[in-house]
Amino acid sequence: MEKTQENPIRAILATMFVLAFALISGLSVAVGLYADGMGFESCKSWLVLIAWLAATCGLWSIPFITQKIRKNGEVAMDERGLKIFKNAAFAAVTVSMLYFLCVCFVALRIVGPNGSVSVNVIPAIFVGWIVIFQIALVFGNLILDRLG
Amino acid sequence: MTQQQLADMAHVTRQTIIAIEADRYSPSLTLAFRIARIFDVSVEEVFQYCNGESDM
Numbered sequence: 001m002e003k004t005q006e007n008p009i010r011a012i013l014a015t016m017f018v019l020a021f022a023l024i025s026g027l028s029v030a031v032g033l034y035a036d037g038m039g040f041e042s043c044k045s046w047l048v049l050i051a052w053l054a055a056t057c058g059l060w061s062i063p064f065i066t067q068k069i070r071k072n073g074e075v076a077m078d079e080r081g082l083k084i085f086k087n088a089a090f091a092a093v094t095v096s097m098l099y100f101l102c103v104c105f106v107a108l109r110i111v112g113p114n115g116s117v118s119v120n121v122i123p124a125i126f127v128g129w130i131v132i133f134q135i136a137l138v139f140g141n142l143i144l145d146r147l148g
Numbered sequence: 149m150t151q152q153q154l155a156d157m158a159h160v161t162r163q164t165i166i167a168i169e170a171d172r173y174s175p176s177l178t179l180a181f182r183i184a185r186i187f188d189v190s191v192e193e194v195f196q197y198c199n200g201e202s203d204m
Contacts, residue, residue, distance in 0.1 A: 077161075078159065078160040078161050078164050079160070079164075079175070079176050079178075079179060080160065080161070080163070080164040080167060080173055080175075081161065081164075145163070147172070
C-alpha cells in the first residue's frame with residue numbers, strides 16, 4: 001500500500017522538467033550570443049530571467065531538501081502540504097493567465113488596435129509574470145494552509 | 149499520545165493531524181490506514197464517512 005507507482009513517474013517528470021529547463025535556458029543564451037555576439041550585454045536579460053527561474057526552483061525545492069536533510073524523522077512536507085502546494089500552483093497559473101490578459105488589454109489601450117508594441121518589453125513582462133506568479137503562489141499557500 | 153508523537157509516527161506534520169482532528173482535512177486512504185495501525189484499531193473506529201463531506 002505504501003509503495004505506489006507514483007514515485008517513478010514523479011522522478012521521470014522531475015528529470016524531464018530539469019532537462020527542459022536546461023535546454024530552453026541554454027538555447028536562449030546560445031541564440032542571444034549568436035545574434036548579438038559574445039558578451040554580457042547580449043544575454044543579460046536572459047541571464048536575469050534564468051537566474052530568477054533557478055532561484056524559484058531552488059525556493060520550491062527547499063521543503064523537499066529539508067525533508068531529506070532532517071535526521072530526527074520530523075516531516076517537513078506531507079500529503080496535505082503537497083495538496084496545498086498543487087492547489088496554490090493551480091491558482092497561481094490562473095492568476096498568470098489573468099496577468100497576460102491584462103497585459104494584452106493594457107497594450108491594446110495604449111497603442112490602439114492598429115499600433116504595435118516593441119519586443120523589447122517581453123523580458124520585462126516575463127519578469128513581471130514571475131513576480132506575480134510567486135506572490136500568488138505564496139499567498140495561495142498561506143490561505144489554503146489556514147483553510148485546511 | 150501528543151499530536152507531535154502521532155505526527156512523527158504517521159510521517160506527517162503536526163498541522164496535518166490538527167487539520168484532521170478539526171475536520172478541515174480528509175486524509176488519504178494510506179494515511180487513514182497508517183493512523184489506524186498506530187492505534188491498533190480498524191479504520192472505521194478512527195474515521196467515519198459522512199455524506200456530503202468534502203475535503204479542502
